[in-house]
Amino acid sequence: MSTLDWARWQFAITTLFHFIFVPMSIGLALFVAICQTRYYRRGDEVYLRMTRFWGKFMLISMAIGVVTGIVQEFQFGMNWSQYSRYVGDVFGAPLAMEGLIAFFLESTFLGLWIFGWGRLSPKLHLATIWLVSVGTMLSAYFILAANSWMQHPVGVAIDHATHRAELKNIFAVLTNSTVLLAFPHTILGAFTTGGMLVVAVCGYLLLRRRPSDVVTRSLRIALPLTLVAVLATMAFGDGQGRLMEKQQPMKMAAAEALYNTQSGAPFSILATGRFTRHPSTLNKIINIPHGLSLLATLSWGGKVEGVNNINRAEQRKYGPGDYVPIVGVTYWTFRLMIGAGILMLLLALAGLVLVRRGRIEHSRWFQRAALAGVVLPILANWTGWIFTEVGRQPWVVFGLLKTNQANSPNVSSADIVITLAGYIVIYGALIAIGGWLMWREVRHGPEAPARPGAPAGDSDSHPELALAY
Amino acid sequence: MHHDPSFLQFLWFTLIGILWTGYFVLEGFDFGVGMLVRVLGRDRTDKRVIIHTIGPVWDGNEVWLLVAGGATFAAFPGWYASAFSGFYLALFLVLAALIVRGVSFEFWGKVPSPRWQSGWEWALAISSAAAALLFGVAWANFIHGVPMNAAHEVTASLLDLLHPYAVLGGLTTLALFATHGALFLSLRTTGGVQERARAAAQRLSPIAAVIAAAFVVWTIADQSFGGAVVACGVLTLVAMAALPAVARRAPAARAFVASTAAIVLLTVLLFVSLYPDALPSSTNHAFDLTLVAASSTPYTLTVMTVVAVIFVPIVLAYQAWTYWVFRHRLGRDDYEGPLTPVAVLEHRRRADGREPESTPMPPGATPPAGVS
Numbered sequence: 094m095s096t097l098d099w100a101r102w103q104f105a106i107t108t109l110f111h112f113i114f115v116p117m118s119i120g121l122a123l124f125v126a127i128c129q130t131r132y133y134r135r136g137d138e139v140y141l142r143m144t145r146f147w148g149k150f151m152l153i154s155m156a157i158g159v160v161t162g163i164v165q166e167f168q169f170g171m172n173w174s175q176y177s178r179y180v181g182d183v184f185g186a187p188l189a190m191e192g193l194i195a196f197f198l199e200s201t202f203l204g205l206w207i208f209g210w211g212r213l214s215p216k217l218h219l220a221t222i223w224l225v226s227v228g229t230m231l232s233a234y235f236i237l238a239a240n241s242w243m244q245h246p247v248g249v250a251i252d253h254a255t256h257r258a259e260l261k262n263i264f265a266v267l268t269n270s271t272v273l274l275a276f277p278h279t280i281l282g283a284f285t286t287g288g289m290l291v292v293a294v295c296g297y298l299l300l301r302r303r304p305s306d307v308v309t310r311s312l313r314i315a316l317p318l319t320l321v322a323v324l325a326t327m328a329f330g331d332g333q334g335r336l337m338e339k340q341q342p343m344k345m346a347a348a349e350a351l352y353n354t355q356s357g358a359p360f361s362i363l364a365t366g367r368f369t370r371h372p373s374t375l376n377k378i379i380n381i382p383h384g385l386s387l388l389a390t391l392s393w394g395g396k397v398e399g400v401n402n403i404n405r406a407e408q409r410k411y412g413p414g415d416y417v418p419i420v421g422v423t424y425w426t427f428r429l430m431i432g433a434g435i436l437m438l439l440l441a442l443a444g445l446v447l448v449r450r451g452r453i454e455h456s457r458w459f460q461r462a463a464l465a466g467v468v469l470p471i472l473a474n475w476t477g478w479i480f481t482e483v484g485r486q487p488w489v490v491f492g493l494l495k496t497n498q499a500n501s502p503n504v505s506s507a508d509i510v511i512t513l514a515g516y517i518v519i520y521g522a523l524i525a526i527g528g529w530l531m532w533r534e535v536r537h538g539p540e541a542p543a544r545p546g547a548p549a550g551d552s553d554s555h556p557e558l559a560l561a562y
Numbered sequence: 563m564h565h566d567p568s569f570l571q572f573l574w575f576t577l578i579g580i581l582w583t584g585y586f587v588l589e590g591f592d593f594g595v596g597m598l599v600r601v602l603g604r605d606r607t608d609k610r611v612i613i614h615t616i617g618p619v620w621d622g623n624e625v626w627l628l629v630a631g632g633a634t635f636a637a638f639p640g641w642y643a644s645a646f647s648g649f650y651l652a653l654f655l656v657l658a659a660l661i662v663r664g665v666s667f668e669f670w671g672k673v674p675s676p677r678w679q680s681g682w683e684w685a686l687a688i689s690s691a692a693a694a695l696l697f698g699v700a701w702a703n704f705i706h707g708v709p710m711n712a713a714h715e716v717t718a719s720l721l722d723l724l725h726p727y728a729v730l731g732g733l734t735t736l737a738l739f740a741t742h743g744a745l746f747l748s749l750r751t752t753g754g755v756q757e758r759a760r761a762a763a764q765r766l767s768p769i770a771a772v773i774a775a776a777f778v779v780w781t782i783a784d785q786s787f788g789g790a791v792v793a794c795g796v797l798t799l800v801a802m803a804a805l806p807a808v809a810r811r812a813p814a815a816r817a818f819v820a821s822t823a824a825i826v827l828l829t830v831l832l833f834v835s836l837y838p839d840a841l842p843s844s845t846n847h848a849f850d851l852t853l854v855a856a857s858s859t860p861y862t863l864t865v866m867t868v869v870a871v872i873f874v875p876i877v878l879a880y881q882a883w884t885y886w887v888f889r890h891r892l893g894r895d896d897y898e899g900p901l902t903p904v905a906v907l908e909h910r911r912r913a914d915g916r917e918p919e920s921t922p923m924p925p926g927a928t929p930p931a932g933v934s
Binding site: 153157160164171182193196201208212526 | 610617622637639650654657662665667669716717865869877881
């Protein structure tokens with residue numbers, strides 16, 4: 094493998110690991126904020142126990158998300174110095190805004206939330222968790238604005254003398270049509286992730302025949318939340334499909350492995366064979382007629398450009414070279430993402446029906462499915478990112494800078510291998526310990542309601558420290 | 563060919579300097595507290611007291627570093643690219659230390675087993691010391707200059723960064739942050755922890771002062787006795803000379819102000835030494851990466867200035883408010899035993915003097931069973 098390949102693998106591995114915990118934290122922060130709001134409004138201590146129980150998952154997830162986020166902030170400079178020099182004038186601004194506007198908000202008010210029980214008024218304390226939630230979402234907005242600029246660079250002019258992109262209009266970058274769809278798609282995916290985690294834990298507790306008020310009420314919030322969030326994620330994803338056809342037609346063609354331009358193009362569910370430039374080598378099974386044309390153009394007979402045509406057009410525009418991403422990867426990640434989304438939709442729908450009928454405590458199949466379903470949001474989040482990043486290749490900034498011109502020339506393969514090994518060891522330990530701690534909380538389950546007259550135990554005597562270390 | 567930085571470039575260099583100063587002052591005591599957790603804490607309750615003095619704030623303190631990094635990327639992309647790729651393995655060690663440190667707080671309290679907790683205390687102590695040391699090593703290299711070619715690509719290996727001057731820089735931040743942390747603890751705790759923290763500060767401060775003074779003198783010489791460097795260095799030396807005496811005699815608050823002043827002056831010295839370069843080259847001064855060469859366009863700097871003018875005061879206000887909320891000294895009685903009704907009332911009274919009988923009840927102030 095070349096130094097460039099190692100750098101790409103390092104970015105992919107560290108980023109995907111980070112992105113297990115980011116959507117979980119965003120989703121759980123919202124869920125905890127909802128629980129605490131209900132407690133504040135209704136004064137029912139079940140909601141307090143829900144806040145504390147789910148708060149523990151949120152804190153473990155955030156701890157890992159925050160520390161792996163430091164690597165994200167620094168590795169552009171470490172592994173991608175040519176990229177940093179080329180895009181810094183544009184790309185650095187949203188990153189700095191993320192730190193100043195979102196990270197400070199999130200981390201400061203998280204500290205106030207953890208240690209502020211009983212020290213702040215209930216109203217003020219409730220505000221702190223909402224500010225944490227807002228902080229996580231603002232953070233997502235800025236980083237997605239930065240990423241969207243890589244997909245669809247707007248608001249810049251290229252200075253060929255200094256070889257860099259220069260920012261001309263910050264509002265164009267922050268209101269890029271790409272981010273206006275990518276942000277809701279990602280944030281609603283994060284709400285889905287949080288909701289699915291809650292549903293999975295509740296499923297496990299019911300499976301172990303440990304029903305409680307906490308489980309019932311958590312499901313009553315999490316299931317509709319997940320259902321709405323999945324549907325809305327899909328709706329925005331649908332919009333992204335059409336935008337992609339305009340902005341990055343190659344990515345859309347690669348999503349379907351559509352090699353030759355076609356009108357009324359179908360969407361295939363499965364394919365066997367080899368992903369080469371010749372459509373005849375690929376056997377597409379179960380086609381949804383006109384599916385791709387509908388997705389890409391919103392018309393029955395819409396014409397969708399094929400990979401081969403777009404490649405020739407890009408060669409004419411950008412010079413000789415290969416402008417085709419790894420089609421096997423884009424084809425399958427696109428399907429896995431959509432498939433995971435559909436399964437989550439069905440699961441949330443089934444759960445909601447069972448809750449309405451009062452049957453959820455007895456439905457073993459649902460409880461098992463809910464528990465196993467915890468992998469679905471992670472799968473969807475991962476494949477979504479792999480699709481959008483691999484689908485942009487060979488570009489790192491679409492149409493402006495190629496990935497093979499972006500890495501650090503003075504960083505050797507050995508350097509990257511050493512640090513990659515280090516990250517894998519550290520991140521492996523983090524996920525093992527974090528996962529084990531979450532599993533411990535799941536098995537322990539939510540605290541029981543306070544019994545009048547019972548002697549106060551160690552943690553009960555200091556309820557304000559229930560979430561502190 | 564060599565022109566001076568523009569006003570905006572100077573402003574952003576200063577702002578990044580302020581971010582680093584804030585980071586070293588705030589995370590400096592976090593590092594110190596982390597290093598000393600096993601030295602000053604006799605048992606679990608002590609350690610809980612110690613960790614809780616920084617518990618609500620350490621994460622926000624660390625963001626100063628992230629924003630310094632982000633601001634460098636936005637305002638001086640060339641600086642960000644050369645320094646971060648050039649200090650590759652050293653930076654990885656910093657990241658590893660910050661990762662371990664960041665999770666050790668959260669993980670420590672999650673399992674009430676002595677072995678688990680002592681493991682995370684060691685992790686906290688070692689990672690805090692390592693990060694404190696590495697930041698000093700890195701900054702000594704930043705101002706001294708590193709092997710760098712005409713394309714501003716650093717050509718140094720990890721071992722090239724570990725020359726005596728850099729090691730002295732690392733020991734300076736290590737000793738200074740340990741002292742700063744001990745003084746912070748003596749300001750924020752009561753009882754045995756407070757006494758031991760003060761005693762530790764008294765022992766550590768002369769060591770920190772001597773090492774730091776040597777580093778400052780060497781820096782002045784290394785920077786060829788430039789006027790601003792000498793002026794700033796002399797002020798730093800005065801602060802270092804005063805630190806042991808203040809740590810011995812003055813009230814805790816004043817002693818903490820002294821260690822804060824020492825760290826502020828030292829950081830200012832670093833930035834004064836660096837100016838007008840972003841990263842000097844030890845290969846050839848013609849290859850120095852200047853702020854002008856590393857800078858973003860005036861448009862981007864203007865945008866970032868507007869953002870900073872709006873948000874920096876807001877951030878400072880709510881961070882300061884956080885310190886105000888958690889201003890009370892912590893002691894063993896905050897954690898030990900089941901709460902008596904009197905202690906519950908006392909806790910409530912401490913909650914900003916708020917009346918306890920507000921509706922609905924403060925979630926945290928739920929009295930133990932039988933009291934209500």
